[in-house]
Amino acid sequence: MELFNYFRSSASYRVRIALALKGLPFDYRAVHLQKNEQTAESYAAVSAARLVPLLHDGDAWVHQSMAIIEYLDETHPEPPLLPAHPLDRARVRALAQDIACEIHPLNNLRVLRYLVQSMGVSEDDKNRWYRHWVETGLETVERQLVARPGRFCHGDTPTLADCLLVPQIFNAQRFDCRLDHVPQVMRVFEACMALDAFESTRPEKCPDAA
Amino acid sequence: MELFNYFRSSASYRVRIALALKGLPFDYRAVHLQKNEQTAESYAAVSAARLVPLLHDGDAWVHQSMAIIEYLDETHPEPPLLPAHPLDRARVRALAQDIACEIHPLNNLRVLRYLVQSMGVSEDDKNRWYRHWVETGLETVERQLVARPGRFCHGDTPTLADCLLVPQIFNAQRFDCRLDHVPQVMRVFEACMALDAFESTRPEKCPDAA
Known part of the structure; x- marks a missing residue:
């Protein structure tokens, strides 16, 4: 397998974690978003979305x-990244989507660029925007983790939701977001980072991070 | 079943379509987003995310x-809203997420409100922002539908992807977005609207639309 990704892309990090949790080896293909390599003709030929990550x-x-993560879970079921019961699966997917649909899309590179370059928003206002969606979005996650606490987002083994949560916390820390209002989120984050699958795949450890 | 939703919320419309495709009856519970009813204490008590839709x-x-739609598909498998093969399932989910993670989050009511009320963005710039993400995001969907054309987003029966696409087109039309650059998207939209499950659940036909 090949994974086209970028060290700092949190969506890429999600998939690196899933591959590591399942013990699946892959070839790392760097696509440098800051240099707009995702729009190059050779990449566009294989990537309809012209985004990373892309799994081959x-x-x-x-x-x-x-x-991608659900595809990996269906084709390589062990260890499972979704629980067995439909209601538990729905809880894990909803937690993942609370991050992937409510927080991250507002703060990815092309959106921040558009705010500054096309809307004339100042750097300060851009950072305020960033922090607003992270801090309020994580409150939603916190409420769910408090209502049903576990070592990880759902129970005592990592799931799809943890693959999404950890990269979001990395982003939050990079932009100096407040995190003291989400203690259960941070407990889960620490539990994840104690595992090699999360630690060994972190952005700074990627081949293109240098 | 009860569905807490709002007639104009496109995320709510997605679930109404899925319920209709599966022929599942439900009690319609209106949550008026313009009046901020989603933040009321009684709603917050059952809704960790304080968003619609919410299925009970x-x-x-x-x-x-x-x-919610995957939960419905797992608990009421007929007719299926995801294909059987993992790779086809991944294609349908990716199409759905190209809308749910790349277009819609940038344009929902609370984001538009924040742009205007907290960032001081003008109405004109807000509308330009809206159209930018819809028009570029739908190009990604178009490329995939052209690469593998079918009556619907994936093959000849509606899937999760169609449940996401149709409400996004309603939003696009409401904000006068350009749509002539995505002809295959619009062919699929028309094929969907010929089905009662999409037509009978459209926003204007909801009890709270009056």
């Missing part, structure tokens, strides 16, 4: 991080 | 529209 598995090309 | 099924409360 045999003849298959799969994009969108949550879709 | 027996003892279960499920939020996030894609998580």
Whole structure:
């Protein structure tokens, strides 16, 4: 398998974690977003979305991080990244989507660029915008973790939700977001970072981080 | 089942379509977002995310529209809203997430409010922002539909991806977005609207639309 990704892309980090949790080896293909390599003709030819991450598995090309992780879970079921019961699966997916649909899309690189370059928003206002969506979005996650506490987002083993949560916390720390109002989120984050699958795949450890 | 939703929320419309495709009856519970009813104490008590849609099924409360639709698909498998093969499932999920993670989050009511009320963005710039993400985001969907054309987003029966696409087109039309650059998207939209499940659940036909 090949994973087209960028060290600082949190959506890419989600998939690196999932691959590591499942013990699946892959070839790391760097796509440098700051240099706009995702719009290059050679990449656009294989990537309809012109985004990272993109998984190449045999003849298959799969994009969108949550879709990739569910694909990996269906094709390599052990260890499972979704629980067995439909209601538990729904809880894990909803937690993942609370991050992937409510926080991250507002703060990715092309959105921040558009705010500054096309809307004339100041750097200060851009940072305020960033922190607003992270801090309020994580409150939603915190409420759910408090209502049903576990070592990880759902129970005592990592799931899809943890693959999403950890990269979001990395982003939050990078932009100096407040995190003291989400103690259960941070307890889960620490539990994840104690595992090699989360630690060994962190952005600074990627080949293109230098 | 009860569905807490708002007639104009496109995430709510996604779930109404899925319920209709599966022929599942439900009690319509209106939550008026313009009046901020989603933050009322009684609603917050059952909704960790304080968003719509929210499905109440027996003892279960499920939020996030894609998580709800997958939950419905797992608990009421006929007709399926995801194909059988993992790679096809990944394609459908990625199409859905291209809308749910790349277009819609930038344009929902609370984000538009924040742009205007907290960032001081003008109405004109807000509308330009809206159209930018819809028009570029739908290009990604178009490329995928052209690469593998079908009557619907994936093959000849509606899937999760169509449940996401149709409400996004309603939003696009409401904000006068350009749509002539995505002809295959619009062919699929028309095919969907010829089905009662999409037509009978459209925003204007909801009890709270009056």
